[in-house]
Amino acid sequence: MKWTRAVHHLTELVEKCAEPPSPVFRFDVVELWVFGGLLDVPRDLDEIQVAVVADLPVDEVPWLTEPVGAEHWANSTRMSRNPIAARWRSAHAPVWNHAIERPALVWSRAGGVVEEALVAVSDGTAELVRLPEPSPDELRTRLEDELAVSLAALRRANDVYTDKRWSPGKLTPHADSLWRTTSGYLDLLDALA
Structure with missing residues (x-):
């Protein structure tokens, strides 16, 4: 997919996250981080990689698993219909690991849309908004x-x-x-x- 299309899909997901949560369905997503190729220089991508942080205990979100309610959330935000690879994370542990390298926060329930990060991703200057590398x-x-x-x-x-x-x-x-x-x-x- 073209870079501009990838940024468009990420922006749409951020906008969905920023909407008030549905009173019908309770799956508490509190942060959205982007990582991988979209944090590099503009180029064609196969997929967009995001870390979706839910307010769940750490033991309910082990690495590479999908917590209860995640599939419905992905469908309701249209994330599952787009070329987006999600990694589910707990809000009670760091978002980063060996695969989620130096992610950039693009939305949080506490702070809203991180416009600076979205602009940096779009411009290919995401290096400026990424987390520092762990020792x-x-x-x-x-x-x-x-x-x-x-x-x-x-x-x-x-x-x-x-x-x-x-x-x-x-x-x-x-x-x-x-x-x-x-x-x-x-x-x-x-x-x-």
């Missing part, structure tokens, strides 16, 4: 913390899958959850190696 020790500690959360989630997902394996009903949601949790755990394990 190797900070990154290692962050990954170790995430790995512990991911391992606990993997054990829970495996237990649920095992309990549901021969029960009536669809197994796919439990298998998908186990797959996502396993993928996140293995990704973190590889990053620490």
Whole structure:
């Protein structure tokens, strides 16, 4: 996709985040960060990478998983219909890790739209609004913390899958959850190696 189209999709998502939350559906997104190729120099992109921060406990948002309610939120904001790859994060832990490198905040419930960041992304000068790079020790500690959360989630997902394996009903949601949790755990394990 062209750079201008990617910026357009990001801006639309930011505008959706800035709208008052639906009283019908409660999934509390509190921040939106952009990372990856859209923070580089203007060029064609395959996808837009964002970190969607929800006000959920850390153990409910292990790496590469999708918390309960996230799919509905992605559909209601039209994020799922656009070339946007979301990484779900907890508001109670840092947004960055080995894959979300030096993200830029583009919206928060507390501060609203970060116009300076959107302009910098659009202009290809996002370097000016990105988080500083963590030290190797900070990154290692962050990954170790995430790995512990991911391992606990993997054990829970495996237990649920095992309990549901021969029960009536669809197994796919439990298998998908186990797959996502396993993928996140293995990704973190590889990053620490």
